[in-house]
Amino acid sequence: MSTMLKYQEKELKIVGTRPLRPDGVDKVTGRARFGADYNLPGQLIGKVLRSPHAHARIKSIDTSAALALPGVKAVVTREDFAEMPDEMAAVGELMINFRDVTRNMMAREKVLYDGHPLAAVAAVSESVARAALALIKVEYEILPHVIDVVAAMKAGAPLLNEKQYTAGVKPKPDHPSNVAKRLEYGHGDLAAGFKQAEVIIEREFNTKPVHQGYIEPQACLASYSADGQAELWTSTQGHFVFRAQCAKVLQMEVSRIRVTPTEIGGGFGGKNNIYNEPLAIALSRKSNRPVKMVTTREEVFRGTGPTPGANVKVKIGCTRDGKITAAEAELNFQAGAFPGSPVNQASMCAFTRYDLANVRVVGHDVTVNRPKVAAYRAPGAPIAVFGVESVIDEMAKKLGMDPIDFRLKNAAKEGTQTYYGPKLGPVGYVQTLEAARAHPHYRAPLGPNQGRGVATGFWFNIGNETTCSLNLQEDGTLTLMLGTIDVAGGSRASMAMMVAEELGVEFERVRPIVGDTSSLGFNFLTAGSRSTFASGMACVIAARQMIEKLRQRVAKIREVPAEAVAWKDGRAQPADAGVAQFAPMTLAEIARMGGKTGGTIAGHAEINAQGAGPGFGAHIVDVEVDKQTGAVKILRYTVVQDVGKAIHPAYVEGQMQGGAAQGIGWALNEEYVYGDDGILQNPGFLDYRIPVASDLPRIDTVIVEVPNPNHPYGVRGCGEVPIIPPMAAIANAIENATGLRLREQPFSPPRVLKAIDDAAAAKG
Amino acid sequence: MARNHVSATVNGDQVEFLCETGQTLLDVLRDELRLTGTKEGCGTGDCGACSVMVDGRLVCSCLMLAVEAEGKAIQTIEGMSAGEALHPLQRKFVEHAALQCGICTPGILIAARALLARNPDPSEAEVRFWLAGNLCRCTGYHKIVDAVLDAAREMRGA
Numbered sequence: 001m002s003t004m005l006k007y008q009e010k011e012l013k014i015v016g017t018r019p020l021r022p023d024g025v026d027k028v029t030g031r032a033r034f035g036a037d038y039n040l041p042g043q044l045i046g047k048v049l050r051s052p053h054a055h056a057r058i059k060s061i062d063t064s065a066a067l068a069l070p071g072v073k074a075v076v077t078r079e080d081f082a083e084m085p086d087e088m089a090a091v092g093e094l095m096i097n098f099r100d101v102t103r104n105m106m107a108r109e110k111v112l113y114d115g116h117p118l119a120a121v122a123a124v125s126e127s128v129a130r131a132a133l134a135l136i137k138v139e140y141e142i143l144p145h146v147i148d149v150v151a152a153m154k155a156g157a158p159l160l161n162e163k164q165y166t167a168g169v170k171p172k173p174d175h176p177s178n179v180a181k182r183l184e185y186g187h188g189d190l191a192a193g194f195k196q197a198e199v200i201i202e203r204e205f206n207t208k209p210v211h212q213g214y215i216e217p218q219a220c221l222a223s224y225s226a227d228g229q230a231e232l233w234t235s236t237q238g239h240f241v242f243r244a245q246c247a248k249v250l251q252m253e254v255s256r257i258r259v260t261p262t263e264i265g266g267g268f269g270g271k272n273n274i275y276n277e278p279l280a281i282a283l284s285r286k287s288n289r290p291v292k293m294v295t296t297r298e299e300v301f302r303g304t305g306p307t308p309g310a311n312v313k314v315k316i317g318c319t320r321d322g323k324i325t326a327a328e329a330e331l332n333f334q335a336g337a338f339p340g341s342p343v344n345q346a347s348m349c350a351f352t353r354y355d356l357a358n359v360r361v362v363g364h365d366v367t368v369n370r371p372k373v374a375a376y377r378a379p380g381a382p383i384a385v386f387g388v389e390s391v392i393d394e395m396a397k398k399l400g401m402d403p404i405d406f407r408l409k410n411a412a413k414e415g416t417q418t419y420y421g422p423k424l425g426p427v428g429y430v431q432t433l434e435a436a437r438a439h440p441h442y443r444a445p446l447g448p449n450q451g452r453g454v455a456t457g458f459w460f461n462i463g464n465e466t467t468c469s470l471n472l473q474e475d476g477t478l479t480l481m482l483g484t485i486d487v488a489g490g491s492r493a494s495m496a497m498m499v500a501e502e503l504g505v506e507f508e509r510v511r512p513i514v515g516d517t518s519s520l521g522f523n524f525l526t527a528g529s530r531s532t533f534a535s536g537m538a539c540v541i542a543a544r545q546m547i548e549k550l551r552q553r554v555a556k557i558r559e560v561p562a563e564a565v566a567w568k569d570g571r572a573q574p575a576d577a578g579v580a581q582f583a584p585m586t587l588a589e590i591a592r593m594g595g596k597t598g599g600t601i602a603g604h605a606e607i608n609a610q611g612a613g614p615g616f617g618a619h620i621v622d623v624e625v626d627k628q629t630g631a632v633k634i635l636r637y638t639v640v641q642d643v644g645k646a647i648h649p650a651y652v653e654g655q656m657q658g659g660a661a662q663g664i665g666w667a668l669n670e671e672y673v674y675g676d677d678g679i680l681q682n683p684g685f686l687d688y689r690i691p692v693a694s695d696l697p698r699i700d701t702v703i704v705e706v707p708n709p710n711h712p713y714g715v716r717g718c719g720e721v722p723i724i725p726p727m728a729a730i731a732n733a734i735e736n737a738t739g740l741r742l743r744e745q746p747f748s749p750p751r752v753l754k755a756i757d758d759a760a761a762a763k764g
Numbered sequence: 765m766a767r768n769h770v771s772a773t774v775n776g777d778q779v780e781f782l783c784e785t786g787q788t789l790l791d792v793l794r795d796e797l798r799l800t801g802t803k804e805g806c807g808t809g810d811c812g813a814c815s816v817m818v819d820g821r822l823v824c825s826c827l828m829l830a831v832e833a834e835g836k837a838i839q840t841i842e843g844m845s846a847g848e849a850l851h852p853l854q855r856k857f858v859e860h861a862a863l864q865c866g867i868c869t870p871g872i873l874i875a876a877r878a879l880l881a882r883n884p885d886p887s888e889a890e891v892r893f894w895l896a897g898n899l900c901r902c903t904g905y906h907k908i909v910d911a912v913l914d915a916a917r918e919m920r921g922a
Contacts, residue, residue, distance in 0.1 A: 024858035027866030028850065030801015030841035034867055037800040126791075127784060213901050215805040215813055216867040265803070265867030266901050297806040488865035488902050650861035654903055658864065661904030685810035685899060693892040693905040 002463075002610035005537050005712045014501045015713055018650045021493040022512055023263070023486070034263045035219030035235030036294045043221065044073055044122040046283050046293040047129040048276065049136050050303060051111035051118055054145035054369040054678025055158060058107060058118065058138065065135040066121055071128035074286035075136070076279060077119045078108045082251055089248075091241055092272040092527030093345055093379045093462070100338035102249045104372050105278055110143070112160055112337035113369050114679045115302025120276075122283040122291045145369040145678040149334045150311050152178040152368045160337060160367040178367045180339035185347050185420045186360035193326025193358030197317025201395055204313050205387040207727075207745040208671035209306040209334065212376045213662070213690045216265020217300045222280035223290040228252070230281050232259045237267045237487050238525020243517045245274045250281055257281075260516040267487050268662070269375030272527055275304055301683035305374025306672060308334040308341045312387035314350075322401050324410045326358040327351050331384055333365055336372035341365045345460075346380030348420040349724070350388050352458045353429060353616065354410045359419040369678050375527060377659060378459045378720035382666065382727055386745065389455040389728030394741065403454045403732070404437045404618075412458075428642030428706030429458070429616040435702050436618040436640045449625050450635065451737025456618045457724025461717035462528035463609035466535050467520040470499060470542040470603040472550075476588025478505070480542075481515040483523025484535035489719060490651035491531045495539045497647055498713060502543035504570035505587060521606050529717030532647060533708070534609035540712045546603030553590055553597045558582035611710025615717060617641035619660065619725040623733040630753030632668055632734060634697055642704040644716030649703060656722045657699040663726025665691040671746050772833045774799065775843025783830040790814045790825040792833070793840060801841040801870050805899065812898030815871035816840050822878040824897075841870035844877070853877055853915040862911035864902035872898045876912045884920050888913065 026032040063075040084098040102108070107118040119136050123129035144158040151157055157178055165173050168182040194200060220234035230252065236242045239259040247254045264271060276293040283291040295303070310333045317326040329350050333341035343363035350361050396406035411433060416424045436442060436454065446452060467483040480499055486492045496510040503510075524530065547567045554572040555562040564579035565572050573584045594600055622636040639656040646652040669689045673681045682688045707714025727745060735741050740755045767782040774797060781796045790807075793799045793816070802825060805811035809824040816825045817839040844851045853876050856862070863869045872895060879886060879894040886894070891912050892905070900908060 018861075020858050021861070023866070024863065025850070025854075027863050027869050028854035028857050028873060029845055030799075030870045032866050033800065034803070036794075036804065039798075125784075127786065214865070214867075215811055215899055215901050216803070216865070217805070263867075264865060265805075266865045268901070294804075297808065297811075490861070490864070650907075651864075654861050654864055654907060657904035657906045658902045659904075662901065684808055685806050686808065690899060690901060691904075692896040692899065693909065694889075694896040696892075696905055698888075698909075699904050699906045 001608065003537065003607035004611040004710045005540060007707045007709045007711055007714045012501060014497050014507055015647050016649065018648060019493065019497065019507045021490045022496065023492060032263045034216055034265045038221045038233045038262060039292065040221060040223055040290040043290040043292050044124060044287055045126045045129050046120055046122045046280055046291045047133055048117045048279065048299065049119040049133045051107065051114060051116040053111055053140055053142055054114050055112060055143040056140035057110050057143060059141055060139045061119060062137040063119060066132040069128065069132050069135060071124040072121055072132045073289060074122045074283045075119060076282045076286065078106050080282055081106055081249060084249065092269060092375050092525055094340055094342060094375050096340060098248055101245060104338060105249065105275060113371050115371060116337065117303065120279040120283060122287050147368055147370060147674050147678055149309060149332050149366050149368060152366050153332060153364065160369065164367065179364050180335060180367055181365040183344060183347060183363045184360065187419045188358030190326055190328060190358050190360050194317045196325040198320045199395065199398055200315065200317045201391050202315040203391055203743060205390065205743045207310050207383050207386065209309040209370065210666050210670040211301060211306040211688065212268040212270035214266025214268060214270055217295040217297055218271065218275055218304060219294040220277050220280050221290060221292045222284045224281055224284035226288065228256055230257045232257060232277060232281060233262055234259065234277055235262050235264045235271060237264065237271045237485050237527060239485065239517050240483065240522045241525045242274055242277055246278050246281060249278045258516055258518045261485050261514055264485060264487055268377045269379060269527060270305060272375050272525055273305065297685065298683045301688060302680050303371055305336065305372055307376035307379065308373045310334065310383045312384060314387040314391045316391050316395055318395055318399065320399065322399050322406050322409045324354060324356055327356050329361045329384065329388065331361065331363040333363065333380065334368050334370060334373065335365050336370045337367060338372045339365050339367060341373050342375065342380030346384040349381035349458055350384040352418055353412055353456050355412050355416040356419065377662065377723040381457060381459060381724045382663060385457055385724050386727040386731065389725065390731050390743065393732040404433050407456060408433050424614065426706060426709060427614050427616060428704050431706055432616050432618045432640050432642050432704050435704055436620055439620065439638055439640065439702060441620050441636060441638045441700065446622060449627060449737055450622060451733045451735065452620065452622050453729040453731065453733025453736060454618065454620055455725035455728035455732060456616065457721050458614060458616050459529065459720040459724065460614055461533060461612040462530045463534045463612045464524040464530060465522055465608050466538040467523045467606050468535065468538045468542050469520060470546055472546065472587065472591050472601040474591055474594065476586065476591045478510045480510055480512040480539065481519060482512060482535060483515060483520040484531050485514055485526045487526045489655055490648055491535065493651065494532050494647040495535055498536050498539050499543045502540055503547065504568065529720045533612055533711055533715045533717045536713065536715055537609045537711060538605035538607050541605040541607060542603035546601060549601050550590055553601065554585050556597055557593060613644050613708025613710060613716040615642055615721045617721040617725060619729045621729045621733050623730060623737055625734060625737045625752065627756055630749035630756060632747055632752060634664055636697055638700040638702065639722055640702040640704060641718065641721055642706050642716065643718040644708040644711065645705050645714035646703050647713065647715065652703055652718050653701040655718045656701045659719065659722025660699050660726055661691050661696055663723045664696065664730065667727040667730040667745060667747055669746050669748050768831050770831055770834050772836050772838055774838045775840060785831060787830045788826050789828040789830050789833050792830040793825060799840050799842050803867050803870060805867065812875060813868050813871040815874040815898065817874060817878065822875055841874060844873060851877065852918050853912065856911040856915040860907045860911035860914065862903065862907040868898060868900045872900065872908060880916050880919060884916060886916060
């Protein structure tokens with residue numbers, strides 16, 4: 001059973017204002033405690049031994065010398081973890097297979113990428129732990145490796161998993177393949193659509209893996225007690241999901257593990273998955289001491305999930321007056337060492353901005369000798385959209401149409417049949433495009449070597465299992481215990497705002513915290529833009545439940561029928577002049593009498609939130625290209641997005657700005673660089689360059705609010721969409737500045753310079 | 765392993781600690797002195813999350829050995845506010861929504877205070893270039909720059 005709560009338009013006092021976030025002061029004073037800030041008496045330090053090879057069979061692991069080193073208290077390898085059968089589970093937007101989870105956290109038969117863990121030690125200090133790693137002897141049989149997605153798909157490519165046969169192909173193939181899965185979405189008659197077309201453009205694009213780049217490396221602290229209970233403090237986007245995964249791979253009962261989420265120093269999808277957590281618990285179990293594990297930045301790059309690189313082919317057909325008649329894409333996504341790239345999400349997002357009669361998208365999920373990919377903000381969508389929105393831009397130019405007008409002519413709207421399933425409900429794509437077209441940025445003058453680009457994005461947004469508890473304290477203040485992690489966006493503030501709005505009390509009266517896994521029932525992780533939508537719905541339900549109880553208590557105290565009691569302006573008051581009249585009661589007055597009227601007053605919600613409303617965004621960017629160096633400078637940037645309702649507009653702007661900045665980094669500089677040996681060459685922030693303050697201009701934001709009918713305040717969600725358009729928008733701007741169409745990301749100075757030089761050489 | 769004895773001041777307090785020769789100032793601040801407000805984002809001086817002041821100089825504490833702190837005056841985020849009263853930069857960061865996850869925030873505040881000490885009236889470009897050594901992955905820097913400029917205005921009494 002699922003829960004939906006209908007949108008009601010009403011006068012708002014708190015929702016839509018900008019109060020100060022409850023975690024703000026702790027974060028500016030250094031008091032906020034992140035993953036690496038937790039310590040326990042007697043703790044050991046855990047470190048991981050990682051593969052120096054891209055692909056090798058493990059012939060033997062000898063840990064005896066490491067164990068003999070004074071100060072080493074435990075070592076774990078594959079021998080300490082059970083084999084797991086194939087079993088799928090949802091993690092955010094992506095699915096995982098426990099067979100692979102257990103192999104990714106600790107290699108079994110083979111190491112599959114540079115950085116793959118294959119042993120972990122716990123010792124009295126970090127220096128002893130490091131010395132112990134150097135004493136572990138591993139015998140490898142080095143195997144040929146494959147890094148490139150197109151090469152990995154070819155027959156005869158080195159195989160990562162000899163038992164992997166391509167799913168989704170009939171009949172079942174008789175040879176194993178790195179293509180884990182083929183999927184297809186579509187509707188209409190593609191051939192007829194292309195026959196109708198007067199202009200057809202077909203292009204190919206390639207992108208490199210990029211990392212989420214959270215500034216806080218993964219960190220956790222585990223304490224296993226001899227009675228079989230474990231406690232875990234970790235930096236995570238979903239402590240309930242981490243608990244479930246740890247319980248599974250450690251073969252423990254779920255309720256025996258208590259996970260307390262720390263403040264999280266950025267995640268963006270990269271902290272949806274366990275890495276060191278089960279190793280820390282296993283080391284603690286073996287050593288009978290608490291074990292703390294903090295990853296280094298190099299380990300973050302080598303061993304935790306980037307988003308995939310991909311090969312993308314797009315073909316679009318159009319009439320001369322600008323109606324798209326057919327659209328086709330092939331998406332070949334690197335999954336990393338195990339299946340599970342976001343090619344499914346990318347396939348659905350590729351064309352959903354448009355109302356299309358004839359569409360087909362084919363996707364391939366391909367294993368290669370790279371770290372297993374993880375979600376990264378709107379997983380997969382920016383990659384597909386880079387290709388599609390580049391072709392859309394080229395098509396508009398070829399037809400002599402304004403790029404926003406061309407999009408408007410084909411825009412998805414309420415009633416549009418998507419090619420992956422549902423018909424769209426009320427959505428704000430048209431409003432978003434119109435707001436972008438009306439923005440002064442769109443008409444501002446440009447100088448020499450400057451160009452403007454536009455691109456758009458779509459994301460589903462999601463709901464799912466959500467829990468919360470709202471407790472009225474004896475002085476009339478409120479504590480709100482949330483099961484959904486505040487991954488940084490300020491959801492604790494937004495939740496408290498919705499509760500305060502419902503109850504008619506000041507924002508400061510509600511103290512929101514995130515509870516541990518033993519304090520609430522299962523809650524899905526913070527991903528897919530679900531927090532403000534789903535957890536917000538749960539908070540509203542809990543507040544309304546509390547109001548119901550408050551009315552009944554007041555009816556009892558004032559000896560009037562419950563129908564006579566209304567909750568207005570934060571007080572219980574006579575419903576109207578026609579009912580039994582009584583002296584109004586405040587929250588504090590009712591709270592003080594709680595014990596005498598039936599005990600503490602609380603509201604709860606345990607729901608499966610459904611009815612998430614899709615979000616659309618349109619970005620405008622101006623660039624200047626330095627023809628001597630190939631450097632692309634972002635001069636001006638505007639993000640327009642339909643978020644349904646901005647509960648806290650400043651934090652919504654922050655999501656839009658932050659997502660755009662990540663997209664700019666993806667477009668201009670970020671990439672995983674591998675040598676021919678399959679070894680990652682840039683596992684650090686010096687050589688993997690994320691945007692710094694001087695790289696970026698101000699990022700203007702326009703919030704469009706087309707309410708989601710399935711949320712009490714109309715919330716859609718906002719975190720995913722803003723990372724989708726930048727790559728395409730910047731490619732389109734570079735084309736307008738230089739006439740050069742870049743189809744290989746990133747558009748870094750050497751790439752841009754080469755394109756300029758090649759074009760000059762071709763001209764002679 | 766023999767450890768070294770070091771005396772220094774941290775936020776005005778006299779401290780003594782023992783450290784391994786290879787330990788960084790950051791390791792000692794966090795693990796020995798339990799001042800965990802200073803963060804480690806990279807350990808290679810690229811992200812600025814570990815920024816502290818050493819004898820009035822802005823330093824990545826992950827690049828300085830702890831033994832080098834002998835006799836030095838170190839200032840960390842824990843010493844930035846005067847009791848309950850936040851430093852104007854701290855207050856403006858909260859008011860301008862200039863932080864999200866908050867892991868880069870202590871380092872950025874220390875760096876921004878160092879900027880305003882030498883240049884009380886920076887331009888937007890000067891703020892952006894001064895803070896180019898401090899990575900933030902959440903905000904896109906827009907609101908951080910606004911907060912620094914607004915704090916500078918308030919501190920100048922403008």
